[in-house]
Amino acid sequence: MSNARYIGLPRIEGQSSRQAHADLPEGTFERELGKEGFFGPASHMYHTHPPTGWLSWEGPLRPRAFDLAALKRTQQMVWNADPILHNAHVKFRMWRIDRSMDYLARNADGDELLFIHRGKGDLYCDYGHMSVEKGDYILLPRSTMWRLEVEEPMAVLLIESTDGSLRTPDRGLVGRHALYDEAILETPRIDEAFKAQQDERQWCVQIKRREEVSIVTYPFNPLDAVGWHGDLVPVRLNVRDIRPLSSHRYHLPPSAHTTWVGHRFVVCTFVPRPFETDPAAIKVPFFHNNDDYDEVVFYHDGNFFSRDNIHPGTVSLHPCGFTHGPHPKALQRMYEMPAAETNEYAVMIDARDALEIGSAAKSVELESYAESWRTSDRLVAQRAKLAR
Template identity: 60%
Template sequence: MRKWISFPHSEGTTSKQAHADFPEDGIYEREVGREGFFGPASHFHHQHAPTGWSNWEGDLKPRCFDLNKLSTAAPESPWQVPMILENAQCKMRIWHCNETMKYLVRNADGDDLLFVHEGEAELFTDYGHMHIVKGDYVVIPRNTNWRLELEAPVFLLMIEATNSAYQLPEKGLVGNHAIFDPACLDVPKINDSFKAQYSENEWSVHVKRHSKTSVITYPFNPLDAIGWHGDLSVVRINWRDIRPLMSHRYHLPPSAHTTFVANGFVVCTFVPRPIESDPGALKVPFYHNNDDYDEVLFYHEGDFFSRDNIDRGMITFHPAGFTHGPHPKAFQAGLEYKKKFTDEVAVMIDTRNELFVGDAAHQVENPEYVYSWKAEK
């Protein structure tokens, strides 16, 4: 048995509570917390922005990758796509699928979460057929056969829960229907489109296990189910079905926007919402040290209100161990309450263990991102 050392204390000039009614003008709040945003935390009030560094040496730094610059001449198989970021529990790939898949694929290493950044396709799986579009999340359980027939080229963010499974977060006091009602989750159908692809022709399945691919050949199409029953399936939800928690008096931490959880990481979704309106409430993400989690943001749509010079299709990576938060322009705009509504859509992945940067990401990195917090003079 163990418990956190806990003795709430206040020293010097402080606010009464976090993220609201700062004791003086012109100060900067910084949260230092454990276990993401769920453990003990302290809040400092600084005279200078905690991101006001003038120089940085070493690998522990904020990083930005412009995935739009990756070659769109991608491999036919998602298992041949190079990693962007990875660790033992979580692997992230970007796949430009430009042609209808001529074989099935199956991931024997873990569940896959597909986020459709661009494009439109017919998805065929063991469980049936579904139409997927831009903005969809699709959870594909481990060892499910699947393939895509394209309506338009597809740009996918693929997040593997290695040796794990995706689940929904506990919603606690707000109840099961908050954030999104489970009734919004779609499952594939054994419909006319699915039945039309039954075939006695030869099909192959490319199975990934321990990051190596085996090919299994059948004298028929293995997607030949006439029905199924149970509570395990491919599921789909679009970000437009997500109704975020918010408070007009308090800036909620990213954990309030959790969409899926797996062993060692969480996936959150930031969608448009009103900005906090209370005069004393912080109106941009707070400066913080997330000292137990690496943070990744994939930018899908809109005006990313806490960042400058970030475009759709980019990824930022903030490893655990340093302070980060809004860029200077965004922080000032928050003080002035210039915007009343956010219009950003972004996917956040927070991992409990260190992420490693893949070669493909290195090729499209912006080395000046670390200095993007410098205030203009």
């Protein structure tokens, strides 16, 4: 099998581990400086203090967090969903809906990825019908007509690949069946429920293009297909069906958990997995610089072991330009965990271009988040003792 690159021989200076994320020199904290989101060249620094041990933070560039659970407003119209984060290639919105859509939606600006944070119901689209529930990703190709019938009030993340497509990642050495077998992806069916919703009454289609909405009215339900064939189709994937990569001797980077790939951004999913068992391997996310990407994490469910005082519905933004890693309390468990595996579900977006903060996110910002990373001298002493 050919390789696109030759063997690299990194230089080593001073006290250093020869294996990233394991066998750290006694009393040190590792920090990764890398390019291209863990795929490019990288170096590892070994510090005597935690790299997030700052005293204060000033200026617009800082770690930020937003409590989306505090956004209680429901919106019947999907295009009125609360804006959270965005750039030219990806839009991240929060949508709460408590009754069924009496119209059809159509996004002409790009593929749309729906993530069902809470609730359940039924999706009807050009291709047919399928049930949806908590933990579902639903990938809707650009310009698909669709609507939701609500069985339980729903909180939905909307991730738009603006002027682009969403694809599955290259599985590389682990092969195409790793993470999840594509046979597990569900597609809409032209079933009895889909046929039953076809009628001759008046329906409106709300089409979004360049952030403006046009309305097309039909004297019948345009979801009237009797059949289709092809390979452009919405798909559904539940987080429970993801089988994460893991290593008992090495803490894998977030890129190992990539679920969808857009243009200049990726969507990753963190699901329960075993902790590393090698005594020399760190068992928390390693400190690293966001040298090329803005990192967004939406905390969906469970106990988020690498963060403190974070609850489901919170979203964090770690913009390019500073170091982050495990919160101080998580750092105390750097080599020993109280359980055999993680118990968390989260959605991460890594965006290659700087993200702007939407008005809804600003209204629920947790202002003290940057300060929550400060590490006490006592923790530094505990870490040095543990290393010995």
